[in-house]
Amino acid sequence: MLRQPAHSRPMALRTEPVRLRVNGVERTVDAEPGITLGDVLRDILKLKGTRFGCGAEQCGACFVLVDGETRYACTTEAASVAGKSITTVEGLGSPEAPHALQSAFLAEQAAQCGYCTSGMLVAAAALLARTPHPSEDDVKQALDRNLCRCGTYPRIVRAVLRAAREGSS
Amino acid sequence: MNLAYREAVGEKGAKPLPGSLRVNPRLSQWLKILREGRVDVASGKVEIGQGILTALAQIAAEELDVALERIRMVQASTAYSPDEAVTSGSLSVQESGTAIRHACAEARAIYLRAAAARLDVPVDSLTVRDGEIVGGSGLRTSYWELADDALLDRDATGTVAPKSASSHAVVGTAAPRRDLADKVFGRACFIHDLELPGMLHARMLRPPSPAATLRSLDDSAVRSMPGVVQVVRDGSFVAVLAETEHAAKRAVGRLAGAAEWSEQANLPDEHAMAAWLKAQPAETTVVDTRAPQVPKPVARTVKATYSRPYVAHASLAPSCALAQVEGDVLRIWTHSQGIYNLRKDLALAFGMPPEKIVIAHVQGAGCYGHNGADDVAFDAARLAKSAIDNRPVRVQWSRPDELAWSPVGAAMAVDVEADLDSEGTIVGWRHDVWSNGHTLRPGRAKTPVLLGGWHLEKPFERQVSIDPPMAGGGGGQRNSVPIYDFMGWTITSHRVLSMPIRTSALRSLGAQANVFAIESFMDELAAEASIDPVEFRLRYLADARARAVVEKAAERAGWKQWKRGEGRGHGIAFARYKGAGAYCAIVAEVEVEVDVRVRRLVIAVDAGLVVNPDGLANQIEGGAVQAASWTLKEAVRFDRTRITSDAWDTYPILRATQTPVVEVHIVSRPDCPASGAGEAAAGPATAAIANAVFDALGVRVRDLPLTADRIRAAMA
Numbered sequence: 001m002l003r004q005p006a007h008s009r010p011m012a013l014r015t016e017p018v019r020l021r022v023n024g025v026e027r028t029v030d031a032e033p034g035i036t037l038g039d040v041l042r043d044i045l046k047l048k049g050t051r052f053g054c055g056a057e058q059c060g061a062c063f064v065l066v067d068g069e070t071r072y073a074c075t076t077e078a079a080s081v082a083g084k085s086i087t088t089v090e091g092l093g094s095p096e097a098p099h100a101l102q103s104a105f106l107a108e109q110a111a112q113c114g115y116c117t118s119g120m121l122v123a124a125a126a127l128l129a130r131t132p133h134p135s136e137d138d139v140k141q142a143l144d145r146n147l148c149r150c151g152t153y154p155r156i157v158r159a160v161l162r163a164a165r166e167g168s169s
Numbered sequence: 170m171n172l173a174y175r176e177a178v179g180e181k182g183a184k185p186l187p188g189s190l191r192v193n194p195r196l197s198q199w200l201k202i203l204r205e206g207r208v209d210v211a212s213g214k215v216e217i218g219q220g221i222l223t224a225l226a227q228i229a230a231e232e233l234d235v236a237l238e239r240i241r242m243v244q245a246s247t248a249y250s251p252d253e254a255v256t257s258g259s260l261s262v263q264e265s266g267t268a269i270r271h272a273c274a275e276a277r278a279i280y281l282r283a284a285a286a287r288l289d290v291p292v293d294s295l296t297v298r299d300g301e302i303v304g305g306s307g308l309r310t311s312y313w314e315l316a317d318d319a320l321l322d323r324d325a326t327g328t329v330a331p332k333s334a335s336s337h338a339v340v341g342t343a344a345p346r347r348d349l350a351d352k353v354f355g356r357a358c359f360i361h362d363l364e365l366p367g368m369l370h371a372r373m374l375r376p377p378s379p380a381a382t383l384r385s386l387d388d389s390a391v392r393s394m395p396g397v398v399q400v401v402r403d404g405s406f407v408a409v410l411a412e413t414e415h416a417a418k419r420a421v422g423r424l425a426g427a428a429e430w431s432e433q434a435n436l437p438d439e440h441a442m443a444a445w446l447k448a449q450p451a452e453t454t455v456v457d458t459r460a461p462q463v464p465k466p467v468a469r470t471v472k473a474t475y476s477r478p479y480v481a482h483a484s485l486a487p488s489c490a491l492a493q494v495e496g497d498v499l500r501i502w503t504h505s506q507g508i509y510n511l512r513k514d515l516a517l518a519f520g521m522p523p524e525k526i527v528i529a530h531v532q533g534a535g536c537y538g539h540n541g542a543d544d545v546a547f548d549a550a551r552l553a554k555s556a557i558d559n560r561p562v563r564v565q566w567s568r569p570d571e572l573a574w575s576p577v578g579a580a581m582a583v584d585v586e587a588d589l590d591s592e593g594t595i596v597g598w599r600h601d602v603w604s605n606g607h608t609l610r611p612g613r614a615k616t617p618v619l620l621g622g623w624h625l626e627k628p629f630e631r632q633v634s635i636d637p638p639m640a641g642g643g644g645g646q647r648n649s650v651p652i653y654d655f656m657g658w659t660i661t662s663h664r665v666l667s668m669p670i671r672t673s674a675l676r677s678l679g680a681q682a683n684v685f686a687i688e689s690f691m692d693e694l695a696a697e698a699s700i701d702p703v704e705f706r707l708r709y710l711a712d713a714r715a716r717a718v719v720e721k722a723a724e725r726a727g728w729k730q731w732k733r734g735e736g737r738g739h740g741i742a743f744a745r746y747k748g749a750g751a752y753c754a755i756v757a758e759v760e761v762e763v764d765v766r767v768r769r770l771v772i773a774v775d776a777g778l779v780v781n782p783d784g785l786a787n788q789i790e791g792g793a794v795q796a797a798s799w800t801l802k803e804a805v806r807f808d809r810t811r812i813t814s815d816a817w818d819t820y821p822i823l824r825a826t827q828t829p830v831v832e833v834h835i836v837s838r839p840d841c842p843a844s845g846a847g848e849a850a851a852g853p854a855t856a857a858i859a860n861a862v863f864d865a866l867g868v869r870v871r872d873l874p875l876t877a878d879r880i881r882a883a884m885a
Contacts, residue, residue, distance in 0.1 A: 013396045013412055032396065035415040043414055048362035049355020053485055054568040055418075058817035061485060089355035102353045109345060109783055112791050113218025113535030114352030115359065115485045143825040147817065149485045150218055150535040151794025152787070153828040 018079050022047070023091030031078050038062045038073035041088060049089040049118045053147070060146035063119040064088050070126045070145075089118035092125055101125055104163035105156070112150035119146050124160045133164055186327045188267025189213065193251035194324040199272040200229065202280070202316045206300065208235060210269060211243045213253025214261040216348060217506060217536035219847055220784040221261045223347050227780055228266050231339040232273035232331055234297035235312070242347070245530040247508050247523075255507035255610060257538070257674060258642050259750060259845025262780060266843060274331040279320050284310050334778055334839035341839070343783035348532070360489045360504050360531040365561035368491065369398055370414045371552050372421035374407040375570050376624065378811040379670060380433040383407065387427045391420050400424065401555045404626030408552055410562060421567075434809040436669050443476040443582035443872075446603040451663040456639060456646045461656035465596040467588040473693060475585070475686040477873040478804035480578035480675055481820055486534030487571045488541030492549035493561035499526045499553065503546040504533025510612025511543050515550055518617040518629070537795065539673035541566060541575035543611050547619035569815035574620060577805050578675030579605040579634070581645065583686035593698045595709070598658040600649050602683060605665045606634030607644030609673040620671070633668045636679075642747045648680035648852060651687055652745050653709035670807070677851035680746065681796065684852025685859060685873065688742035692860040693869060702741050702860065703728055712745075714775050717836055718754040719743050721773035725834050726756035736761050740860025742853040751776040751849035752836075755793065757857035758829075761865045763877045767797050767829040767858055774833065774849060777841035786833040788846045793831055796854035798823035802874055 015030035022045060029044045041047045041064070053061030055074045062073040065087035093099035101124050104110070111117050120143060127134055127142035134142070139160045140153075148156065186194055193199070193213070201209040210229045216222045226240040243250070253265055277297065285292040290304040297303075300312040334341075351358040376383065383405040391409065392400055396416025401408050409424055411417035437445040491502040499521065505511045508528040516523040533542060549564040556562050566574070581604040588597030609618050614632050616622075622629040636644030643649070646662035695705035703723045710716050723729070723741060731739050738761070743754040752775040760766045770793050779785050802821050806814035814820040855873070863869050868883045 013416065032413065032415050034419070035413075039413070039415045042362075046357075046364075047355070048357040048359075051359070051486065052361065052565070053487075054817060056568060056816060058568075059485060093354070095350060095354060098354075105353045106345065106349055109343075109349065109787060111346070111349055111352055112220070112787060113485070113532075114349060115218075115534035117352045118355050121353070121355075140825045140828075146825065147485060147822060148825075149483055149537075149795070149822065151791035151798070151823075151828075153794060153823075153825045154790060154831050155787070157825065157828075 018082050020078065020082060020086060021084065022086045023088060035078050036074055037064065037076040037078045037081060037086070040078040041073060047088050047090050051115055051118050060119040060123060061116055063122040063146070065122060065126060068126065068129060070123050089121050092121060099125065100163040100166055101128070101160065104159040104166065108155050108159040108162060110152060110155035110159035112152050116146060116148045120148070120156050124163070127160070128164055134160070136161060186325055187271045189251060189253045189264045190268045190271055190325045190327065193253070193268070196272050196276055196321040196323060196325055197318060198251045199269060200276055200321065201318065202312045204313050204316045206313045207239050207241055208233060209241050209243050211245070211250050212265045212269065213245060213251040214256045214265040215245050215506060215530045216532050217256060218534070219788060220346050220781070221256070223344055224262060224780040224784055225266055225269055226347065227339045227342070227344050228269050229273045231337055232270055233277050235300045237339055237344055239300065245508055247512050247526070247528045252509040255510055257506055259746065259847045259849065262843045262845050266780065270331045271327060271329070272325055275325050275329040276321055278329045280312050280315055283315050283320060287315065340780050342781070344781055358532060359486065360491070360502060360533050361486060361565065363491055363502055363531055365491055365493060365563070368561040368563050369410040369412065369556055370417040371408045371410045371549070371562050371564040372417040373548055373564065373566065373570060374409070374421050374424050374428060375574055376405055377430055378432045380435050381405070381430040384429040384431050388424060391424045391427065394420050394423065399555070399557060401552055403551070404624055404628060406551065406621050406624040408548065408564070410552060410556060414565070432810050436807050436809050439478070439807050442478060442580045443474060446580065446582045446665055449665045449667045451603065451665050454662050454664070456643070456660040456662050457650045458659045459657050461596065465590050465656065467596060468591040470586055470588050471694070471697070472584065472586040473690055473871060474582060475682065475689060475871045476582045477580065477682045477685065479580045479670055479672070480799055480803050481572055481805050481814070482537055482540040482575050482675060483572060483820060483822055484534050484536065484540050487566040487568055488545035488575065489533065489563070489565045490546040490549035491561060491563045492546070492553035494553050494559045497525055499550060501526065501528040501546050501550055502531050503528060503542055504531060504536065505542045505546055506536060506539070507610065507612060510610060511546055514543070514611035514617040514619055515547065518547065518619065518622050519550065519554070537676040538578070539576050539608065539610050541571060544574070544620035547617070547621045551621055572820050573812040573815040576609055576671050576673035579607055579645065579672040581679060581682035583682055585686050585690045587690065587694060595655050595694065596657065598651060598655045600658070600687070601661045601663065602645055602649050602679060603663040603665060604645035604679060605668050605672040606636045607672065607674055607678040608637060609634040609671065633666055634672045636662070636664055643679065645679040647678045647747060648683040648744055650748055652712065652715060652748060654711050655709065670805070670812070676792070676795070677848040680744070680848065681799065681851045681855055684742065684744040685855045688744070688853065688856030689859050689869070689871065692740065692863065706741070706743060714752050714838070715743065715745060718752045718773040718775050721834055721836055722754035722756050722771055725773065725832065726771035728756060736865055738861040738863065738865025740857045740864050742856030742860060744852045746849040750844040751846045753789070753849040753853050755850065755853040755857040757854070757861040759858060759861040759865055761862060761880065765801055765858070765862055765875050765880065766827070767801065769830045770797070770854060770857070771832045772834065772850060773836060774846060775836040775838055776844050776846045776849070777838050778843040779835060779837055780843055782835055785835060785846050789833045789850050790831045792847060792850035793854040794823060794828055796851045797829065797858060800855045800858045800873060800875055802876070804874055
């Protein structure tokens with residue numbers, strides 16, 4: 001049995017403006033109270049590269065950089081990072097000017113389904129920013145919070161080491 | 170329920186043509202030559218992270234003699250794609266690839282005839298180079314100039330031979346995956362990224378346990394939350410529809426607290442699954458028997474039991490679908506593996522003619538079998554039918570629902586017995602496998618098998634999973650028949666008919682547990698006879714392709730040079746997937762302290778003709794790493810009522826720091842038919858790791874996963 005609301009006027013959304021600096025651009029968005037950074041990026045700013053995996057800080061698919069540090073966009077409240085510098089996978093590079101990691105992931109064909117790729121790239125970018133010449137073990141440690149179900153970890157680790165070798169973008 | 174399955178169960182209507190042309194003979198269904206210098210190729214098989222669209226494009230480019238960049242693989246849709254049933258069984262290269270190979274070869278011949286007529290030269294004076302058709306004395310035209318849909322509006326005849334392997338220029342090369350740039354640059358490319366104008370965001374409120382039903386729901390507070398548009402309830406099927414994903418998430422959290430459920434403690438004891446499986450009513454089938462020509466006297470019989478738990482798909486993304494009612498047409502966007510089969514079930518569920526349901530495929534995250542994709546498509550369709558003003562509905566499952574409600578790979582128990590003569594030769598072999606069925610895919614039964622359909626006010630009958638027949642690859646019995654040259658055997662499958670937890674196809678189906686059992690037992694027999702495990706296997710292997718991969722894996726791993734060390738071990742295992750697909754042998758090297766650490770996997774694979782060697786290597790590597798994860802860590806957990814493994818901390822999978830070095834060595838057989846490889850590594854990787862653990866510790870762990878607890882118990 002289907003129940004339609006008897007008094008069928010949906011409640012309007014309540015929003016408040018939040019100022020975010022995303023990939024170098026100042027943006028003001030009308031955000032619902034408590035909305036996550038991930039939902040703002042994906043649903044308001046239409047930056048779909050930040051993937052949703054678990055909503056519980058357990059898979060790393062949603063990693064973004066906030067002032068250079070990896071953060072889980074799925075649980076970070078957008079309002080809590082107002083004024084900070086946010087970098088998403090789209091901000092790492094573009095086909096015209098790829099980040100060394102993006103070139104290396106393509107060179108190593110370091111994906112199968114590619115759903116974890118954004119988070120892997122972001123976590124690896126944070127690593128290379130603080131450790132430009134990591135060991136294999138450093139790379140594995142840095143990516144240990146990122147899950148890949150297709151089993152492409154060996155390729156991803158190779159790609160990060162290649163990016164480190166072939167230099168920054 | 171790929172085509173191989175359909176034919177195995179005797180579906181009619183197939184023509185004697187190669188691959189999927191049998192059921193889709195029209196050439197225009199497969200390809201279209203466009204004036205602007207492009208070829209659209211339509212496959213009914215879909216990209217699920219395995220790189221199939223790249224491989225199929227390579228095949229088309231090869232046969233047409235055009236540059237790979239000119240091939241565009243068209244998104245699969247029931248509106249126009251060939252019906253190739255399900256993308257499963259590692260059969261896409263065989264079924265779709267074969268069809269595309271022959272369809273493109275025939276299209277090339279048709280266009281050459283048209284060119285010959287236009288240029289007034291004999292056909293055999295023409296050559297094709299990247300779509301340019303050149304005759305003698307400077308005469309030329311092109312596919313693009315001749316482009317005419319009428320030319321391909323005819324059935325394939327199967328009379329044009331495709332190229333021989335020796336003349337391949339595109340097939341056999343490591344062409345880069347065509348979809349990776351989108352992923353690396355973070356573009357919208359997944360179903361989760363799709364937006365329809367005016368769409369609502371839905372979240373499901375699922376029951377707390379498999380047998381639960383909704384007693385009462387007070388949705389008044391939720392209906393007045395900001396952004397909430399509707400609460401839909403149909404029996405125990407409940408969802409919130411909201412203007413935003415954020416509002417939907419908040420609302421469903423609140424709604425959960427306002428629901429009262431009746432639950433039942435009807436689940437088995439997770440610690441005694443083998444006993445439970447053997448005690449249930451079952452359909453028993455003799456899979457295969459072989460009698461020795463001269464019965465040999467049996468000196469003694471040895472026996473062992475192996476098991477695996479329920480295993481989750483554990484896809485990295487939650488299942489997602491979109492749906493919209495437009496007039497009398499229902500439109501669906503899905504990451505299903507089988508859009509036509511899904512359509513059959515939706516047509517049954519909603520009492521609609523199938524042609525009024527249009528289903529388009531959009532990529533999801535990696536798919537390793539029958540996951541929640543079809544179920545969430547039902548959810549979206551059911552909600553779209555109730556959505557105000559026919560607004561489109563997007564449904565995304567939660568992570569807990571993804572882990573707790575997607576179908577799971579069946580728990581299995583396997584008994585193996587061997588009769589040995591006085592010299593220790595295997596003269597008899599018995600293999601009994603107990604398992605729920607391994608497929609509950611849509612499109613087969615008289616009523617829908619989609620999860621939400623079981624929760625409706627007027628629910629559809631809960632079906633029990635079945636097994637495809639062996640001619641279609643088998644399910645629980647897959648790979649239960651040994652490839653070894655034993656003198657006699659009896660292989661028996663017991664399909665368990667009670668199904669408290671919903672099982673369906675997970676990568677390799679029953680092959681993982683059957684190969685684990687056979688290859689562990691071979692190792693046990695080798696150890697008892699004090700014969701090297703590689704040598705022991707080769708004694709019973711006549712098949713030259715089988716011997717070649719076993720020998721290659723052993724050689725590349727340095728099997729004979731292995732140095733023993735405290736807590737270190739190595740092990741080998743081998744199988745030919747489904748007894749008819751790719752050959753795969755794996756040497757595993759492990760270290761065991763508290764946990765098992767897999768250090769290295771050396772893999773030899775023979776998948777016949779290789780379309781894309783890097784694609785093949787990627788599938789084999791990934792399959793082996795995923796199998797290592799199953800083997801070391803994975804089990805669906807439950808108490809007597811609820812599934813308790815509904816997050817990544819309660820259902821852990823292998824991480825980067827736990828991943829071994831993986832080496833793949835391809836044994837190329839360009840003259841053998843191409844076979845898929847996505848599932849070939851699962852069984853051998855599992856057994857090789859278990860055998861390496863035995864080598865390291867001297868004790869045998871016969872129940873998966875090989876956790877620290879299990880190892881401690883075996884050592885005690």
